[in-house]
Amino acid sequence: MGFQYLLFHGTYTVPVATVLTVFYYPFFTARDIGKIVLINILAVTCTIPWDSYLIRHHIWSYPADATLNCTLFAIPAEEVAFFVLQTYITALLYCICSKPLVQPMYLRSDSPRWTRDLGGGLISAMFVVGLACFVTGGRSTYLGLILIWALPVVLLQWMLVAPFIISVPWTATALPIALPTVYLWIADRNAMAAGVWSIEAATQLNCHLLGLEIDILTSNREMLFFLLINVMIVFGLVGFDYACAMAEYNNICTGGGPRPSPQDAFKDTLRTVTHPPRIEERVVTDLQQAVARLHAKSQSMFLGSALFQGPLRVDLIYLYSFCRVIDDLIDEAHDANEARYWIEECRRCLDARTSEKAGPHAVDASERSNSSSSCSDSSRKKVLLHGAVDALPLARLRVRPLYDLLTGFEMDLAFTTSPADKPPVFPITTEHELDHYATCVASTVAELVLDLVHHYHHDPQTYDRTAMAHAGREMGKALQCVNIARDIHRDATIGRVYIPTEWLVEAGLTPRDILEVPSSPAAYAMQAKLLAKAEGLYAGVRAAIEDLPGAVRGPVRTTVESYMEIARYLREKRGESLEGPQKLRLSLGRRVRVAWRAML
Structure with a gap:
């Protein structure tokens, strides 16, 4: 032995x-x-x-x-x-x-x-x-x-x-x-x-090479x-x-439905492998584009989505993709009229999807057939928007937060509605208006995420859905404050200052001062104030994450912590984080470390 x-x-x-x-x-x-x-x-x-x-x-x-x-x-x-x-x-x-x-x-x-x-x-x-x-x-x-x-x-x-x-x-x-x-x-x-x-x-089995036995x-x-x-x-x-x-x-393809029993799921899986259905290229292409968009535009969301499982992850990707598409269309619009057009077009698509006659992919199919032959930029963007709306899992989402999200985007247009011969308008004058804006553009997304979580992991004994919705709204506001703090310089390049005017006045500043020098010491002081607000909101509802079902608790915690790590990084890089309009990105190693700790 x-x-x-x-x-x-x-x-x-x-x-x-x-x-x-x-x-x-x-x-x-x-x-x-x-x-x-x-x-x-x-x-x-x-x-x-x-x-x-x-x-x-x-x-x-x-x-x-x-x-x-x-x-x-x-x-x-x-x-x-x-x-x-x-x-x-x-x-x-x-x-x-x-x-x-x-x-x-x-x-x-x-x-x-x-x-x-x-x-x-x-x-x-x-x-x-x-x-x-x-x-x-x-x-x-x-x-x-x-x-x-x-x-x-x-x-x-x-x-x-x-x-x-x-x-x-x-x-x-x-x-x-x-x-x-x-x-x-x-x-x-x-x-x-x-x-x-x-x-x-x-x-x-041996052989010889150049006289040597190998x-x-x-x-x-x-x-x-x-x-x-x-x-x-x-x-x-x-x-x-x-x-x-x-x-x-x-x-x-089917829009989901009740979860099958384990026996039925096994039979369906066996049938799928032995007799696979025909794959619709359009469905796969839409998903590929949504994933690519999420990976390029929001690494924190992409990392968080990777930790969710099965259909829930796919639904989250489609939701995040929709948010990115409409946000980019508005931010990249040449003027307020074009931005307003995209908001109204998005609202029209949502109306069509939520009508009784519109089934899955109904909007997308009609628009693609009309616009596929056109090479104009407007037609391409329209197809992109309609595809993003069409892919939304509306059967598992409440519609109201989606329309509230569009209301938040309309608030962005107030920055660009003033004529050239008049002073620019900065609509976020008070902290209350900042909260309202953050609620529309971020808390709505948190509510929609919770809708999907509730659909796939519904257990009435696990948590109070009303209390969880409140926590989600507060968490959304916290993450939006981090976004604003990170993007002070980027927003200034397009004429926007989301810092409440009353905060600036208290510091002896005006929004124009931020536009002119977005990396000044005063701008960093405002960044610190936004981060403090975000951290306070986060601390107040952080414990609510632990009440979520076990299958999603870690992924949700990781997604939120990835954003809050940006806040920590901004504090570490005080004096450097606003030096240019480029979007700040955490290193892969740092994001993995955050995810590892958050998933424990």
């Missing part, structure tokens, strides 16, 4: 698994745990018969003094633990790499069949090579056993979900395959040299073995995500 194999685990596998677990622990979801458990069961179940065959036929061997001599079907317990740990490491790395992905946006309707058939043909050809190696025997035996064991599984996975595998970014698939393969290959070589295990020399398969876990088993693990996980993506896609 020996401890060499246990020492190998303590040196190579357990530390990596521990580090990955600690890093990802706050972000674990029920879906992640389900995927990892399921893929582990499948991997161990499939590997044990093959591993047992190799050991019983003396292709693999373990010195008696290297293991505890506790076996399962002739396989040392440490070897079984290796199967579990390798699968866990690869699966967890895949979960980390795929966390930001919005799965339904990678569904494809135009994937050429030849790509799937070509890949299937190559895998089949390699399987034939494996059969030939196994039948030939001798030094090609081990190579043949690897290929004929792994490739049928890889072929099945490929034929089922090849378009999705190809569409998903390579960082979510190639990295979880390549990194564990290389790492475990190096670890295996070191273990082989230390005599922890060995492979029968007569079954090794062992292509230097040990029983050489590169090819690790590569194929990690491919099986990742492809299996991608298949799991494909089924989830199809379920979310169906939710988008």
Whole structure:
């Protein structure tokens, strides 16, 4: 009896698994745990018969003094633990790499069949090579056993979900395959040299290069073995995500409905994988554009959305996208008349969507058919707006906050309504008007988010919805104060000062002073006052987040904390944060640290 194999685990596998677990622990979801458990069961179940065959036929061997001599079907317990740990490491790395992905946006309707058939043909050809190696025997035996064991599984996975595998970014698939393969290959070589295990020399495939003998398969876990088993693990996980993506896609197309029972959900998933419905390119394209818009315009919201699950995340993305579209149309308008036109157009679209005759995608379909051939900027913007309105999950939202949001945008127009020969107008004269503005443009969004949370996680015993709505409104005002504090310089470049005029008067200033020198010491004093107001509002309702359902508590906390981290950063960079009109962005590392703490 020996401890060499246990020492190998303590040196190579357990530390990596521990580090990955600690890093990802706050972000674990029920879906992640389900995927990892399921893929582990499948991997161990499939590997044990093959591993047992190799050991019983003396292709693999373990010195008696290297293991505890506790076996399962002739396989040392440490070897079984290796199967579990390798699968866990690869699966967890895949979960980390795929966390930001919005799965339904990678569904494809135009994937050429030849790509799937070509890949299937190559895998089949390699399987034939494996059969030939196994039948030939001798030094090609081990190579043949690897290929004929792994490739049928890889072929099945490929034929089922090849378009999705190809569409998903390579960082979510190639990295979880390549990194564990290389790492475990190096670890295996070191273990082989230390005599922890060995492979029968007569079954090794050697070749000569420039007169040097090279062992292509230097040990029983050489590169090819690790590569194929990690491919099986990742492809299996991608298949799991494909089924989830199809379920979310169906939710988008049907507008949602009551949640099915677990038995019905399993049947629907199985039916989706075996008989996938036709993917409407328009639906996928709209989702891709919404995700790209959110990623580019609001990293805090994008990070927060990545922590929500399933249809709720998709609905939030559509909601945030709508807010960004109408906000950009107003901010980028050439004059007040154009901005007012977009507000009225948005109101008209909402009216059409909320009428009894308008079903999902009704507005979008008609407008696209009328405007798709036009290349004018106005037509493009109109299609963009109508698409954003059409994608809103109105069946799960109250309409009033959406119209209140438009009222808030109308308040922005007051900054640009004065004729050129008259002094500019600054409509936010008092703190009360600041609160009213923040309520319209930010608290409304918080209310809409809570509508979606309530729809997907309704439990009347969990929290008082009225009290939660109040907390959401206060939280929205806090976040808007952070936005205003961050964007003092950016707003000044378009002639806007959202700092209450009464605050400026108390400091001996006017809004014009901020317009002329938005990075003055006085501007930083106003920024500090806005941040203090935001922090006070946040402190007053922060505890309400803990009353939310467990599935959304962490993601909501992370979204809010990401914004409040901007406030902390502005305080750290006092004297620097208003130097230019560019939008302030936190580093990825800082945002991840905030999310890690908030999700605990």
